[in-house]
Amino acid sequence: xxxxxxxxxxxxxxxxxxxxxxxxxxxxxxxxxxxxxxxxxxxxxxxxxxxxxxxxxxxxxxxxxxxxxxxxxxxxxxxxxxxxxxxxxxxxxxxxxxxxxxxxxxxxxxxxxxxxxxxxxxxxxxxxxxxxxxxxxxxxxxxxxxxxxxxxxxxxxxxxxxxxxxxxxxxxxxxxxxxxxxxxxxxxxxxxxxxxxxxxxxxxxxxxxxxxxxxxxxxxxxxxxxxxxxxxxxxxxxxxxxxxxxxxxxxxxxxxxxxxxxxxxxxxxxxxxxxxxxxxxxxxxxxxxxxxxxxxxxxxxxxxxxxxxxxxxxxxxxxxxxxxxxxxxxxxxxxxxxxxxxxxxxxxxxxxxxxxxxxxxxxxxxxxxxxxxxxxxxxxxxxxxxxxxxxxxxx
DNA sequence: TCTGGGGTCCTAGGACCC
DNA sequence: TCTGGGGTCCTAGGACCC
Numbered sequence: 001x002x003x004x005x006x007x008x009x010x011x012x013x014x015x016x017x018x019x020x021x022x023x024x025x026x027x028x029x030x031x032x033x034x035x036x037x038x039x040x041x042x043x044x045x046x047x048x049x050x051x052x053x054x055x056x057x058x059x060x061x062x063x064x065x066x067x068x069x070x071x072x073x074x075x076x077x078x079x080x081x082x083x084x085x086x087x088x089x090x091x092x093x094x095x096x097x098x099x100x101x102x103x104x105x106x107x108x109x110x111x112x113x114x115x116x117x118x119x120x121x122x123x124x125x126x127x128x129x130x131x132x133x134x135x136x137x138x139x140x141x142x143x144x145x146x147x148x149x150x151x152x153x154x155x156x157x158x159x160x161x162x163x164x165x166x167x168x169x170x171x172x173x174x175x176x177x178x179x180x181x182x183x184x185x186x187x188x189x190x191x192x193x194x195x196x197x198x199x200x201x202x203x204x205x206x207x208x209x210x211x212x213x214x215x216x217x218x219x220x221x222x223x224x225x226x227x228x229x230x231x232x233x234x235x236x237x238x239x240x241x242x243x244x245x246x247x248x249x250x251x252x253x254x255x256x257x258x259x260x261x262x263x264x265x266x267x268x269x270x271x272x273x274x275x276x277x278x279x280x281x282x283x284x285x286x287x288x289x290x291x292x293x294x295x296x297x298x299x300x301x302x303x304x305x306x307x308x309x310x311x312x313x314x315x316x317x318x319x320x321x322x323x324x325x326x327x328x329x330x331x332x333x334x335x336x337x338x339x340x341x342x343x344x345x346x347x348x349x350x351x352x353x354x355x356x357x358x359x360x361x362x363x364x365x366x367x368x369x370x371x372x373x374x375x376x377x378x379x380x381x382x383x384x385x386x387x388x389x390x391x392x393x394x395x
Numbered sequence: 396t397c398t399g400g401g402g403t404c405c406t407a408g409g410a411c412c413c
Numbered sequence: 414t415c416t417g418g419g420g421t422c423c424t425a426g427g428a429c430c431c
Contacts, residue, residue: 033399040399056431059397103402103431187429220405244403251399286423296398302424337400403430410423
């Protein structure tokens with residue numbers, strides 16, 4: 001028996017929350033992300049902005065060139081969005097107990113058992129959308145199919161405010177005409193490899209032998225793409241998928257060479273990561289330093305500790321020693337941050353002790369971040385930016 | 396043209412052990 | 414004197430996703 005999987009995707013989530021909360025912004029192009037003139041990208045934009053060809057992950061400078069002057073630009077308010085997301089997940093749990101949140105604006109539900117209680121898939125989908133709208137005043141697109149892949153693709157075909165049901169017997173016809181780039185695991189690097197084979201649609205991929213896909217995409221992706229092209233994918237929904245890592249990083253407004261600023265920023269990241277790890281009761285053994293230089297040259301260095309930790313000072317110490325061990329000093333740094341992973345398999349008394357040594361903190365991290373960013377702005381702020389600009393356009 | 400931040404998963408080489 | 418093969422851990426980088 002095939003399962004019934006439902007995928008919910010909140011439409012233009014950050015932008016929709018902003019338009020919901022600021023009625024005067026409704027009906028206008030709106031970008032949530034970096035500010036114009038800053039480094040950064042579009043996180044999400046309203047459908048009015050998408051009409052100009054702007055989309056998520058587009059560099060902000062490029063978006064500004066395309067959008068009209070009346071466009072609204074706002075920085076993301078993650079805490080607010082997280083709250084709305086929580087409300088939505090709560091609503092979903094009133095529909096089915098089997099809900100897996102996959103990101104702030106997306107979730108999968110196993111609704112296999114609901115047809116006899118609620119009705120056919122389309123009725124279940126309509127109910128999900130109605131409850132979300134009623135609870136938080138936002139629209140969502142819903143897709144329903146026999147597995148996660150089909151449900152996800154179905155939710156994509158009629159955005160925004162869409163509802164699409166793909167019964168098992170229609171999966172083949174549903175997939176065949178779609179561009180193969182919608183398959184999971186096909187991105188900017190792998191797409192050209194298949195294009196060179198003359199492939200355009202998922203139907204075309206289905207004509208290729210498994211061996212060909214393995215050769216061109218690698219063993220794992222090759223098999224995955226072969227199966228997806230035939231509509232075969234994971235149909236398990238796991239409400240309790242554990243997280244694998246916690247990290248914080250930041251890109252500086254201008255590249256930074258001063259080691260004191262790098263050190264302060266790494267201390268901030270360590271406090272953030274440590275605080276979240278303690279709140280969520282995670283102790284990790286692997287500390288990873290991430291650093292990015294001009295031009296977008298990114299490195300990671302990691303160290304496995306003898307004793308698992310969630311302690312700010314231990315995290316900072318490990319990351320700073322990784323930094324110090326490299327001949328990097330003096331190179332202008334674009335981004336720096338750190339992460340923790342490799343949760344220890346054991347549990348019990350020892351771990352509890354470790355949690356208790358780390359003092360619980362109210363929430364001074366936000367203040368510290370603000371202070372750190374102020375410090376950076378003071379050093380690299382208006383003057384530095386002015387100098388940079390006048391260098392580019394003298395007079 | 397200029398590329399955020401937070402994640403997951405895969406690959407591959409080397410160390411080390413049996 | 415020559416040199417296997419498997420398993421696991423560690424590390425670095427990369428692709429991809431939202």
